[in-house]
Amino acid sequence: MSAATAVVIAGDPLLSGEVDLATIGIVLLKVLVTFVLLLVATMLMVWFERKLVSDMQNRIGPNRAGPFGILQTLADGIKLFFKENLMPERAERRVYALAPFLSFVPAFLLFAIIPIGGNFADGGDGTVTIFGKETYLQLADPPIGILFVLAMSSIAVYGVMLAGWSSGSKYPLLGSVRASAQMVSYEAAMGLSAMAVVLVTGTLSTHNMVVEQAGPGLWGILPNWAILTTLAVPFVIFVIAGTAELNRPPFDLVEAEQELVAGFNTEYSSIRFALFFLAEFMNTVTMSAIFVTLFLGGPAGPAPWGPAWVWSIGWFFVKLVCFLFMFVWFRATLPRLRYDQLMHLGWKVLIPASLGWLLMLGAIRLTLDNDWNPALVGTIGLVLFLVFWALLRGANASAAARRELDEELTV
Amino acid sequence: MGYLEGFKVTFAQIFGERVTTPYPKEKTPKALRQHGRHVLNRYEDGMEKCIGCELCAGVCPARCIYVRGADNPMDDPVSPGERYGYVYEINYLRCIHCDLCVEACPTEAITESKLFEFSFTNRADAIYTKAELVVDDEGMPRHLPWEDWRPGEEVDTSAWMRATAPSGSAAYEGVVAWSGELGFGVRAPEADQVTRDAITPPPSDGHDDHGHDDHDDHGHDDHGHDDHGHEDHGHDDHGGGH
Numbered sequence: 147m148s149a150a151t152a153v154v155i156a157g158d159p160l161l162s163g164e165v166d167l168a169t170i171g172i173v174l175l176k177v178l179v180t181f182v183l184l185l186v187a188t189m190l191m192v193w194f195e196r197k198l199v200s201d202m203q204n205r206i207g208p209n210r211a212g213p214f215g216i217l218q219t220l221a222d223g224i225k226l227f228f229k230e231n232l233m234p235e236r237a238e239r240r241v242y243a244l245a246p247f248l249s250f251v252p253a254f255l256l257f258a259i260i261p262i263g264g265n266f267a268d269g270g271d272g273t274v275t276i277f278g279k280e281t282y283l284q285l286a287d288p289p290i291g292i293l294f295v296l297a298m299s300s301i302a303v304y305g306v307m308l309a310g311w312s313s314g315s316k317y318p319l320l321g322s323v324r325a326s327a328q329m330v331s332y333e334a335a336m337g338l339s340a341m342a343v344v345l346v347t348g349t350l351s352t353h354n355m356v357v358e359q360a361g362p363g364l365w366g367i368l369p370n371w372a373i374l375t376t377l378a379v380p381f382v383i384f385v386i387a388g389t390a391e392l393n394r395p396p397f398d399l400v401e402a403e404q405e406l407v408a409g410f411n412t413e414y415s416s417i418r419f420a421l422f423f424l425a426e427f428m429n430t431v432t433m434s435a436i437f438v439t440l441f442l443g444g445p446a447g448p449a450p451w452g453p454a455w456v457w458s459i460g461w462f463f464v465k466l467v468c469f470l471f472m473f474v475w476f477r478a479t480l481p482r483l484r485y486d487q488l489m490h491l492g493w494k495v496l497i498p499a500s501l502g503w504l505l506m507l508g509a510i511r512l513t514l515d516n517d518w519n520p521a522l523v524g525t526i527g528l529v530l531f532l533v534f535w536a537l538l539r540g541a542n543a544s545a546a547a548r549r550e551l552d553e554e555l556t557v
Numbered sequence: 558m559g560y561l562e563g564f565k566v567t568f569a570q571i572f573g574e575r576v577t578t579p580y581p582k583e584k585t586p587k588a589l590r591q592h593g594r595h596v597l598n599r600y601e602d603g604m605e606k607c608i609g610c611e612l613c614a615g616v617c618p619a620r621c622i623y624v625r626g627a628d629n630p631m632d633d634p635v636s637p638g639e640r641y642g643y644v645y646e647i648n649y650l651r652c653i654h655c656d657l658c659v660e661a662c663p664t665e666a667i668t669e670s671k672l673f674e675f676s677f678t679n680r681a682d683a684i685y686t687k688a689e690l691v692v693d694d695e696g697m698p699r700h701l702p703w704e705d706w707r708p709g710e711e712v713d714t715s716a717w718m719r720a721t722a723p724s725g726s727a728a729y730e731g732v733v734a735w736s737g738e739l740g741f742g743v744r745a746p747e748a749d750q751v752t753r754d755a756i757t758p759p760p761s762d763g764h765d766d767h768g769h770d771d772h773d774d775h776g777h778d779d780h781g782h783d784d785h786g787h788e789d790h791g792h793d794d795h796g797g798g799h
């Protein structure tokens with residue numbers, strides 16, 4: 147916590163000095179690397195998911211294109227390029243054409259603020275030196291940091307919503323209505339649990355979050371990761387809300403095949419469909435990267451020998467793959483939620499839980515900072531918790547009773 | 558933590574057995590009496606068995622067989638009888654592999670091989686002519702360019718004939734009531750049903766499922782509990798229960 151003062155200036159040191167040709171070169175290089183890295187990661191993620199899901203279902207999965215079928219995504223992409231690009235007669239033409247980009251571009255922009263490496267070991271501040279310039283191994287480090295994540299994921303809702311609405315068809319419309327309701331509901335829980343990380347690390351910038359989490363943690367053995375310093379609950383909530391935000395199983399009501407054909411993108415074909423598909427998997431990769439950055443210390447990790455930045459990139463990808471595995475595991479295991487269950491979980495469980503936890507973390511922080519009496523604060527906190535919990539239960543119960551009465555009257 | 562049981566189940570499958578056959582690379586063994594594309598058999602002396610009677614064409618429900626018989630030339634007969642199949646064509650765009658032609662044939666001239674894996678790219682290829690259907694001089698089906706034969710697959714071209722007596726009577730089980738074939742001679746009858754059942758006992762409940770092991774039973778149990786949960790809740794609120 148004391149390290150909060152160590153990082154004073156937010157932002158990449160590359161851009162704080164004078165801008166010359168090398169600076170522009172580095173920025174362009176970083177743009178290129180980020181772009182290619184994300185595209186390749188997305189391609190591999192599609193393959194990884196298909197392969198792992200088939201493993202979990204006693205199947206073999208794609209195995210024809212390239213070694214272990216690794217080029218299957220490429221083959222599918224090329225195929226989609228050559229398909230006819232249909233536009234339904236009743237579609238809202240401009241919006242219909244715009245929607246795929248609205249979900250694709252935010253997916254790309256999100257990855258720009260993810261730190262993928264840097265000298266974080268042994269109290270390093272995460273900078274590396276390229277062409278004699280100090281810089282971060284991340285495309286951008288805006289001071290608003292994590293707010294940018296929330297903003298971009300909100301814009302991605304527009305892509306889904308407009309795609310369904312502009313298709314001029316009923317299933318896409320239903321899918322997009324579900325999608326917007328779901329994404330808006332879970333964004334609240336997601337934001338509140340992200341705030342818990344902001345609270346303990348004392349910064350919005352993703353880079354500084356990683357710097358904060360890089361130091362030694364509790365008892366000198368455990369890492370100082372936010373998953374531990376926020377006491378795990380915000381992490382669990384963030385993972386659940388993140389999965390819902392991605393419309394991935396078990397929260398894939400948006401494209402519930404049995405009910406909505408293919409959901410919001412039913413009317414899309416060819417490259418426009420490919421953009422949606424790509425955006426979905428790109429978001430999966432990016433969301434995993436955000437989990438890693440927020441809760442697992444990003445690229446921070448020990449570097450036993452050799453240059454620390456190489457190790458940090460390795461650590462980042464190891465942590466990333468863990469979450470990608472988790473997403474696929476979810477998909478292979480959990481059945482889809484019903485719509486009322488989805489709303490119930492979002493509004494009545496996740497939002498109160500994340501709000502309560504945020505308040506508790508704040509109270510602990512204030513108690514420690516101001517040397518308040520821990521016993522007194524604990525008692526008051528417990529009383530308040532019980533009062534609010536009883537209120538929530540009471541509200542739920544009375545709502546349920548009223549619904550039952552309604553049903554009796556209408557029957 | 559009943560919710561987490563499922564994760565264990567799916568994870569364990571990663572190391573489990575694969576049930577998929579990687580098809581174009583490998584093939585699963587075909588059933589002995591599978592209906593594939595036809596062959597026109599010949600006697601051991603090389604004579605064709607077909608006598609051009611058109612019974613196969615008459616019985617064909619898909620009307621995919623076209624036969625025209627002709628009188629055998631005196632000096633160089635094609636078949637032992639009076640007439641032979643002068644034109645014999647089967648349209649595989651129509652054939653439903655019902656095997657009725659095989660049942661109808663009085664001379665066991667037409668039988669079905671196991672082969673169903675052909676992909677022609679034009680209608681002309683889809684209509685098999687007599688030259689393509691008649692077995693070669695070794696008594697083997699001809700391997701056409703668009704067909705996928707693997708070694709050993711061309712051998713069983715008349716399993717159905719050997720399995721049952723021509724009259725279909727169980728009294729003739731195990732009795733040779735068919736003529737010899739070019740390349741194979743008189744094929745031996747299959748073992749009778751009692752012997753076959755002793756080797757492979759018939760399935761008890763009508764279907765044979767490989768997928769039922771301990772894990773599956775577990776899954777069924779869990780599912781049962783879930784169902785109960787839904788019934789209890791009915792349409793009331795799920796509030797705070799979890």
